[in-house]
Amino acid sequence: MAMVLCAAAAAAVTACTASGHTEAAGMGQQAAGGQGGAAGDPPAARTQPPSAAVSVLASTAPDALTVTFARRLFSSAPVVVVARSTGAALPAAERAATAAHAPLLLSAAPVSAPLVAEIRNLHPHAVLAAGLAPAELAARLPGVSVVTSAADLPATGAPAPLRGVAVLVHRAASGPAAGAVTTTAHVAGAEVVAVAGDDPRADPAAISALANAKPREVLAIGRGFGPAALLAGRVAVAATGTQLPGGGQVLFPGHRLVALYGHPGDPGLGVLGRQDLPASIARAQRTAALYRRLSRVPVIPAFEVIASVAQGSPGAGGDYSYESSVSSLRPWVRRATAAGMYVILDLQPGRANLLTQAKRYQALLAEPDVGLALDAEWKLQPGQMPLHQIGSVSIEEVNSVVRWLAALTARDHLPQKLLVLHQFRLSMISGERHLDTGHDDLAILIHMDGQGTPSMKQQTWDAVTGAAPKRVFFGWKNFYVNDHPMLSPRETMTKTPTPVMISYQ
Numbered sequence: 001m002a003m004v005l006c007a008a009a010a011a012a013v014t015a016c017t018a019s020g021h022t023e024a025a026g027m028g029q030q031a032a033g034g035q036g037g038a039a040g041d042p043p044a045a046r047t048q049p050p051s052a053a054v055s056v057l058a059s060t061a062p063d064a065l066t067v068t069f070a071r072r073l074f075s076s077a078p079v080v081v082v083a084r085s086t087g088a089a090l091p092a093a094e095r096a097a098t099a100a101h102a103p104l105l106l107s108a109a110p111v112s113a114p115l116v117a118e119i120r121n122l123h124p125h126a127v128l129a130a131g132l133a134p135a136e137l138a139a140r141l142p143g144v145s146v147v148t149s150a151a152d153l154p155a156t157g158a159p160a161p162l163r164g165v166a167v168l169v170h171r172a173a174s175g176p177a178a179g180a181v182t183t184t185a186h187v188a189g190a191e192v193v194a195v196a197g198d199d200p201r202a203d204p205a206a207i208s209a210l211a212n213a214k215p216r217e218v219l220a221i222g223r224g225f226g227p228a229a230l231l232a233g234r235v236a237v238a239a240t241g242t243q244l245p246g247g248g249q250v251l252f253p254g255h256r257l258v259a260l261y262g263h264p265g266d267p268g269l270g271v272l273g274r275q276d277l278p279a280s281i282a283r284a285q286r287t288a289a290l291y292r293r294l295s296r297v298p299v300i301p302a303f304e305v306i307a308s309v310a311q312g313s314p315g316a317g318g319d320y321s322y323e324s325s326v327s328s329l330r331p332w333v334r335r336a337t338a339a340g341m342y343v344i345l346d347l348q349p350g351r352a353n354l355l356t357q358a359k360r361y362q363a364l365l366a367e368p369d370v371g372l373a374l375d376a377e378w379k380l381q382p383g384q385m386p387l388h389q390i391g392s393v394s395i396e397e398v399n400s401v402v403r404w405l406a407a408l409t410a411r412d413h414l415p416q417k418l419l420v421l422h423q424f425r426l427s428m429i430s431g432e433r434h435l436d437t438g439h440d441d442l443a444i445l446i447h448m449d450g451q452g453t454p455s456m457k458q459q460t461w462d463a464v465t466g467a468a469p470k471r472v473f474f475g476w477k478n479f480y481v482n483d484h485p486m487l488s489p490r491e492t493m494t495k496t497p498t499p500v501m502i503s504y505q
Contacts, residue, residue, distance in 0.1 A: 089131030161189020211241030246298030321350030371418030
């Protein structure tokens with residue numbers, strides 16, 4: 001990938017400086033002239049890339065934030081504009097800074113020592129004081145011309161632009177600091193990317209902007225973006241430009257999946273197997289359409305394909321699970337995702353290890369629109385047989401899949417990947433409270449698979465949602481035959497919490 005980002009740890013982020021960027025930036029700075037540039041050229045500010053590949057500025061004080069921000073992007077500037085952080089002078093100051101190719105700093109009253117120190121560090125010839133008493137600045141900046149009119153500033157040239165730098169700002173941010181930061185970034189030639197919220201992966205417009213920019217360094221404004229190591233991973237994903245059906249790279253709560261469940265060609269295992277592939281796609285789309293008027297977020301049709309099917313005989317591997325080949329499933333994945341659908345591969349492991357089975361389908365799980373489901377009902381212990389008991393799985397075995405799937409997703413810079421845990425009895429997942437939900441690359445969903453009357457299903461729903469750990473989402477299954485009666489889409493959407501995945505079997 002063209003982008004040089006370290007997403008593993010904060011130390012790696014610090015180490016991942018723009019070694020290939022500095023030389024180009026330095027050449028551009030020399031061409032711009034700077035102070036002491038080519039004879040006859042007006043002096044220009046000297047830009048510099050941030051020292052870290054990804055950094056987050058958490059300060060909320062306008063003066064401290066604008067000082068720190070200017071320090072990251074400029075090593076010197078012949079002109080600096082300083083504006084009062086409150087009052088009516090800021091719009092004119094922004095225009096003046098843009099015209100003078102100057103960083104814009106904000107000041108409270110009285111002028112702070114860090115602000116004066118940063119002005120000195122920039123070695124300006126002149127400072128424009130907007131809405132401030134010029135005498136105070138002049139007294140603390142000997143040898144610097146402090147003026148109150150932009151017309152009195154010396155002529156300056158444009159600095160070498162920081163084309164490899166992106167500055168992330170909150171789209172909803174307003175106020176003096178937001179305007180000053182944006183102005184300074186534009187003067188420096190950095191790419192300003194507005195983000196709705198704290199995660200660029202959740203904003204389709206920000207994803208497109210980062211994919212186009214492919215920045216070498218990213219500087220984010222606002223504590224919510226951090227820590228830097230977390231943001232580095234998110235930006236690396238966003239810069240791929242790959243988006244999920246419905247837009248963005250984060251699954252929930254910004255999407256709702258409506259899935260057909262089953263095994264291709266086997267009508268006894270669910271509705272997915274009751275028609276061929278083109279008809280299954282059409283049926284999934286019709287089913288999802290029933291929810292669109294009921295949902296505030298995009299409704300995405302989906303397949304939940306049983307990739308490994310629990311069986312009554314040991315089979316070649318002796319694990320009582322028939323594992324479909326990757327080649328047999330690939331057409332279903334390709335055709336469905338090409339039609340704007342999401343695909344979940346469901347594992348009925350029998351006596352097999354869940355992680356071992358999951359790895360068999362790594363080639364498919366490496367696709368951006370393919371998730372994984374673990375069906376503990378069909379997880380057998382030594383000596384157990386399918387249909388003789390309800391299976392169960394230890395949380396240690398589940399977490400081994402969690403860690404592997406998260407690592408695969410992070411390694412390939414994939415959009416957030418879905419991991420579904422099927423459950424209708426609490427005993428099916430032992431130690432559930434220890435579920436590892438700390439992976440930003442995964443959306444973990446507990447799917448209530450109970451069947452029967454509405455009241456029976458409600459009791460199961462209450463038990464499953466009540467016992468679940470924090471930071472998980474919930475899904476609901478409707479059975480065409482075994483529910484008495486099956487809930488309508490409107491009735492299904494009345495559940496609390498509202499299911500973000502609804503499947504049909």
